[in-house]
Amino acid sequence: MLGVIVNVITVIIGSSIGLLFKKGIPERISNAVMIGIGACTLYIGISGSLCGENVLILIASIILGAIAGTLLNIDGAINRLALKVESRFKKEGANVSVAEGIITATLLFCVGSMTVTGSIQAGLTGDNSILITKAMLDLVSSMMLASSLGIGVLLSSVAVFVIQGGLVLLAGLISPLMSTGAINEMTCAGSILIIMLGTNLLGITKIKVADFLPAILFAPVIYNIIPLFEKLWSLFA
Helix, strand or coil, X not given: CHHHHHHHHHHHHHHHHHHHHHHCCCHHHHHHHHHHHHHHHHHHHHHHHCCCCCHHHHHHHHHHHHHHHHHHCHHHXXXXXXXXXXXHHCCCCCCCCXXXXXHHHHHHHHCCHHHHHHHHHHHHHCCCHHHHXXXXXXXXXXXXXXXXXXXXXXXXXXXXXXXXXXXXXXHHHHCXXXXXXXXXXXXXXXXXXXXXXXXHHCCCCCCCHHHHCHHHHHHHHHHHHHHHHHHHHHHHC
């Protein structure tokens, strides 16, 4: 868990530094930075979405994820949890909510091959090198994000600990399912959500991105189920 703890600490430190800078940034500059963050988020999402190799897996993951997330009302739950914090820390007229900061930072920090591969490697072999490398990258990213998205980025450190820590603890169980192909499809689905975040940050859309979060879990499951259906089909064909 050393790599996870280091990653959480770097997110907390980076976010804290970003929040300090945020206090001295004029609103017009903050708005311009927000547009820049939104554009960069779109780029990150588009780049990651190219990892996928089967568009049908992506479509099925997004549809099933949207259905599950909407029924569970994940967005509503996150917003309720963030409401107390938001009422205390959000400035009047702020253009981003605490909940949006949490969701944006969590996805950017936790979606990608470094998170999955690094956590599984740490859990199976005790090698934390990938997670520590990722932690250094997140240190810089959290500074930039917190300066625009606020305290939600700092609070995302809890999600980083839960997600990465869970992957480390469950590494032995999930490693057979997390092949390179499965991780790529998972990254692709998560990157589509990051694209949604980017359009939200740019003010183009108001998508409840949190309601699509289950898509990230459906992607590797569907990837691993497809070969089973192919074998069954070959038996009965």
